[in-house]
Amino acid sequence: MSDARYWASAAALDGILDRLAAERTLIGPVRRGGDVCFRPVARAADLCRDYVNALEPPKRWFLPTPERLARYRLPGGAPVDGGDALRETVFFGIRSCDVAGLAQLDRFFSGETIGRPDVADGPYLARRKRTTILSVVCQDPAETCMCVCCKGGPALDAGFDWQLTELSTGWLVEVGSAKGRELAGRFVSSLAPTDERMLAEQAGRVAGVVETFHRHSSRRVQSMAAGRMVSQGRLPEAFWAELGERCVECGGCAFVCPTCSCFNVVDAPEAGAGVLSPAGGPEPAVPGGPTSPNVEGTYDRLRLRDNCQLAGFVRQYGGSYPRATCGERCRTRFFHKLSWQFVARVGTLGCTGCGRCAQVCLGGIGIDVVSQRMTDALVGAPAAAAAAKGA
């Protein structure tokens, strides 16, 4: 629950954002060729205000690809010190589903979900530590939004530094962390106390979003029944084979998912980050192995985004190939998202209801469709249809 609330006029909030943009990197939603993405902006006026959500979740700023994890020099392999310098960053305009996604990534990369704080991921946590999250409560959900099903929104109790809700007269600012309190202290002259009317308006607006979702959206993440089916291994092979036939193996679902974080690690010559970019360059050193191994020079150990839906993800030496079929890979993905086993481990569903997988899936097997099919498999399709109609 938020520990302090303030009110800010629209002009005051823009003033705060302008000052933050001047002293740190301010990242927020901007329009690019018809899509909205998170990008650095120089001033508040550059921010897009009329958007449902960004095309991509903010994870690309915390898990950039490629990202240098280490650097060493040959011959000898001695580690070379020095890495990318990190600026303090402020994220404005993240929606609650993505805040929930980041909270999940925080628990994962800190080692909390596996009970191993000794293997916390330094590069990720360093970026997170230097980031302030100013989330904005969504008031106009898209047809694909499903946060209400997954405790991913429309408003949250925690995970943000500031949670902002646009009211008729300005902004309600909810402070959710020590960093948020510090920020409120710095900008205290731009903030005013809240009154009951404002809090009631916010509660009303959030309730309105939930109602709109229940009334108008046909999409749901059917987590209870689906979780039961997938957790107990009760879905027949044919169920997964059919999903595998629909999947075109583009990996889009995992790339746009705010909680998916699988990665590959490769070593490449110092310029590797450049040659891995789509712009090309000389013959790529990786993936596919070095073209001239053991050449003297400086090498980078790079983290690259990876994806459990892609065929090579679990390929092993010697021809052993677990999950060789696309259907088996679909099973792994949805097990990770919906199973009780992972809920027990992670503390929440692996889905925050952002709906991006439903938007990008070329085969029409976003998590809403698949979880509905799982429910149908449990209770029978006609019963599920009747239940949906009744609701």
Place this chain on the structure above:
Amino acid sequence: MAVATQPVHGASDLYVPRPVRILDVREEIVPDPAAGTRRTVTLTLERGDLDYLPGQFLQVTAFGGGEVPISISSPGGMPGALYLTIRDNGVVSGMLVAAKAGDVVGVRGPFGNHFDLDAHRGRDLFFVGGGCGLAPLRGLYWEALLRRSDFGRIVLLHGSRCPGEMLYGWQWPDYERQGVEILLSADRADDCWAKEEHPPRCVGLITKLFDQAHIVPERASAFLCGPPIMIENGGRELVERIGLAPERVLGTLERHMKCGVGKCGHCVVVDRYVCIDGPVFSYEELAALGRIEPAW
């Protein structure tokens, strides 16, 4: 204007390999394109202050090439050095098997859980290694030999695709002198190999050796490593046909981990991270995983 900066790498050395010198290289398997065998070597590395237990693995860097997970093939208490048996199977392993004494490789780890030998004190130990799968078991049976009086029979069952692909044959005479029973199987072999009487052998799958091994289920523990199908079928035979308790049958899974620390997701089986929760699992656990992800 306040700009706060700090190097990323100051935050963690989780992914940074430690340079370690190779002390020796032993040729284990000679490559033979006709037989389909690949060069396999055992590297002896400087151990330094690295503490490990049997069953654990290292992430090994061929500098300039990349990193692969390799099981440790020496007993935990061995002073000064540790062994890694590596087969030439790809870019990085190819660079590692081409290394010479004096070269430097990188290591991270050790990672993963381990075999708890104390839990099997007083029992007969059966080590079932298919192909390169003998390498992760070697540290364990070696350790058992160092504490020979703690255990009953020690039986080594080693199967491979062909006789030329068997591992550590040079150690067998020494093992036999210490009372280890050795049984061999090859998926295919010529008559000449098949007719040799010692060590006892068969042509066929390694599970064919179970009947020759005179296993008394009440006092036996089995340790399996090899291709998933071998662990699955071997484990099932031992439990369902021969009657071992499922918690006394332990398998060690292989996955191509990229991180070793439960982050990259490459080794996930159902809800288990092989690098953190494994690689050692009981047959009981493996069977439960198999109900959701058949053949893992």
